[in-house]
Amino acid sequence: MxxxxxxxxxxxxxxxxxxxxxxxxxxxxxxxxxxxxxxxxxxxxxxxxxxxxxxxxxxxxxxxxxxxxxxxxxxxxxxxxxxxxxxxxxxxxxxxxxxxxxxxxxxxxxxxxxxxxxxxxxxxxxxxxxxxxxxxxxxxxxxxxxxxxxxxxxxxxxxxxxxxxxxxxxxxxxxGNLYQDWSEFVLADLGIFTYEKVEFSLESRGLHSRQDVDACVFLHQCQQHFEAGEPVASIVERINGLTLGNPWLQRRRDKLLFQIGQHCERIADFAGALTIYRDCAFPGARVRLIRVLERCGDYQLALDLATLAEQSPQSASEHQHLLRVLPRLRRKLGGPALKRSAPRPMERLDLQLPRTDLALSVEGYVQAHLAEELAPVHYVENSLINSLFGLLCWPAIFAPVPGAFFHPFQRGPADLLHEDFSARRAELFDACLAELDDGRYRQTIRERFAAKWGVQSPFVFWGVLSETLLDQALDCLPAEHLKHWFNRLLLDIKANRAGMPDLIQFWPQHKTYRMIEVKGPGDRLQDNQLRWLEFCHEHQMPIAVCYVQWAEPGV
Structure with missing residues (x-):
């Protein structure tokens, strides 16, 4: 073929x-x-x-x-x-x-x-x-x-x-979907996009029977009816009447129901949202259910569910949400106010910079201010750590496991954001990360950077990654720190591949580094950024938060 x-x-x-x-x-x-x-x-x-x-x-x-x-x-x-x-x-x-x-x-x-x-x-x-x-x-x-x-x-x-x-x-x-169209061929033919060649097997198919095809078309039609503004109750009833034995389609159904539940929240149809979230297995539905119960004033039921969820959080983001909602629910039920644990001390940089170019971002100003000939600063945000992970773990990410690859135009596996993504490839990821223990990872990453240049990947940022940045990162970032970051990614890819610090500064002569999160006037740390900062402090990684004020008054 x-x-x-x-x-x-x-x-x-x-x-x-x-x-x-x-x-x-x-x-x-x-x-x-x-x-x-x-x-x-x-x-x-x-x-x-x-x-x-x-x-x-x-x-x-x-x-x-x-x-x-x-x-x-x-x-x-x-x-x-x-x-x-x-x-x-x-x-x-x-x-x-x-x-x-x-x-x-x-x-x-x-x-x-x-x-x-x-x-x-x-x-x-x-x-x-x-x-x-x-x-x-x-x-x-x-x-x-x-x-x-x-x-x-x-x-x-x-x-x-x-x-x-x-x-x-x-x-x-x-x-495997109806949002991709025939133009994908043209983009691939013209060399605009290049995709990894994956060995396909019958087991990797998303649709295994005629019933699966019909069910997938049915779900797509339900999505169209929902987006066209048809009554939600009848759409949900039709979706719930669908019998599925295909895990891939079950997740599609759950995702559609989750989207409908969010719509019900937005229009204050809390009864509809509760009905959907109670039976929805899509990640995040439990958190939304707790939130809607709280908005409806059912604090005890919300507390019971949140307490149960706390024992086994689905993800790091859910755990962080529970840390905020549990004290609030207990307080609303007359319980004592719980003192929040003090945040870990972190290095803080306060800069007052003249703003001469309105087109330049605040991160760009800090990068230019801190950069030295022997201490270059790169604006990387989420790109560097994700890219290093993607290059080292390329064989595991593109492994032809069942339900991952359906066609030759996939940027990454279809189950990338599923809870069992890393578990289904545990041995492959272990083999990749083992290279961090014996030093092979440097050569592997460099070779893969050259061999896979431009090939679509859900982790590698080809537009940001350069040989200079790659060399400095491999020289200055300890393997131990890379392993901590990569394992954290694998715990919850959806939540943890974002929120990383904006800048990274290297001292190649000393083989050291520092990550810097930049906050402009009035800006504050987001939840996923706070999680990364806490993680870095836990593992003694050098990180600082830089707060910028503009020198000119009123600007």
Whole structure:
């Protein structure tokens, strides 16, 4: 089976988009043969038998927005005569020329001048807006008609795709979602994005049966209904009626329910939010449930649940939330006020700097002020530690474990933010981190930096990482500190890959460093930043918080 990209030089091949589409069909036929429906198998077989120009025209239409296309608006040099190319598609029933259109659909394919040509005598304000004309004409034309009946004077043909749902299912099975589109191929072909090549197996598929495909499409439709503003209760009822045996789909369902629960909170539908959160397994739902119970005044139930959660927090962020909410709940129930433990002392830098360039960030000012020839300062924020982790642990991150990789255009594993991400790869991560104990990590990271340059990764920031920064980091950051950081990342990737200090300063001659969190006037430390500061102090890592005031008054 061919590997992506299929077109060696896409700019030299006008049919590169057709080649890519056919490669998808080939991929699906090999990878999902047992899952494809009779209709899908038949399409793949019959599509290959069509003339190249007809196949190309169909793919062009599939990749465009909508399902209705004017013949006069279809012009492609490589396809040539549209009438000849469309004939086999009409015969196959994949395109229809007789589909009735409601007037709303008609307005989408007509220009303003054409609307006036067809309906000018009925429009009160010829210089008005299309939306106003539509509102006026909708009452007069409630029935759908064929394009030729609507606009007999235009002498044009209208083609309607009848297989868009089928093509969306293909896209779903290939990408594992419906938010990625066919442009991914073009980006890969043109070298804009390069993806890691992962060995695929049947076990790594996200969809294992026809029922899984149908359930995934159903969840996507529920998402669309929710985003369109349909009543939440009926959507939740339909989602809860779905029986799933696929863990990947179960998480998708839980994520959608969590999003609906958050929406209920925003509109103060606390009863709806409580109902959703009580049965939702998505990470964060328990914290939201406690919060909603508190907002409803049910302090005892909220305290009971928070106390139970404290015994086994789902994540570091949940634990931090519980540390704030438990004293508050106990206080509201008449308990004694608990004295908070004093924060650990930390190095503090107070700077008063002249602000001469409004376009320069406060971090940029501090970087320029502190940097010395023998003590360079880099603005890295979350990029450096994540990148070093991503390079060292590359084999574990891109391991072809079940449910991680579905197609060749993934920036990282699909289960990256799942609670069991590191547990499912424990031996692989242990092997990678073991290199920190014997010193091999320096050579491994340098070699991987060169070999994987530009390949998409959920951890490596290629735009920030340079050979100079990499060399200074590997010379100045102790392996012990790297191991502490990397293990912390693995505990809770979603929460811990952000919040790291803004700047890092190296003293290469002494092989030492200092991290610096920068706060401008009126800015304060966020929760994830506080967690990182506390962690660094716990492990005796050099870190400081720099508070900046502008020298000019009133600025």
């Amino acid at each position: 061919a590997l992506f990209p299929v077109t060696a030089n896409p700019l030299d091949d006008p049919f590169y988009y057709l080649n890519n589409f056919m490669q998808v069909l080939d991929w699906l036929e090999h990878r999902y043969a047992d899952v494809l429906s009779v209709e899908e198998h038949a399409f793949i077989r019959d599509f290959a038998r069509l003339p190249r120009e007809s196949r190309a025209l169909l793919v062009r239409m599939v990749m465009r927005k909508g399902v209705h296309f004017r013949a006069g608006k279809l012009s492609y040099v490589e396809i040539g005569d549209i009438a000849s190319a469309v004939a086999p598609l009409l015969a196959a029933g994949w395109i229809d020329e007789t589909t009735p259109l409601h007037i709303e659909e008609l307005f989408e394919v007509l220009l303003k001048g054409e609307i006036l040509q067809c309906f000018g005598a009925l429009i009160d304000q010829p210089k008005g807006k299309k939306a106003d004309w539509l509102a006026q004409l909708s009452e007069q034309f409630p029935e759908a008609q064929r394009f030729a009946q609507w606009c007999p004077a235009l002498h044009d043909r209208l083609f309607t795709l009848t297989i868009m749902d089928l093509c969306d299912r293909f896209r779903l099975m290939f990408f």
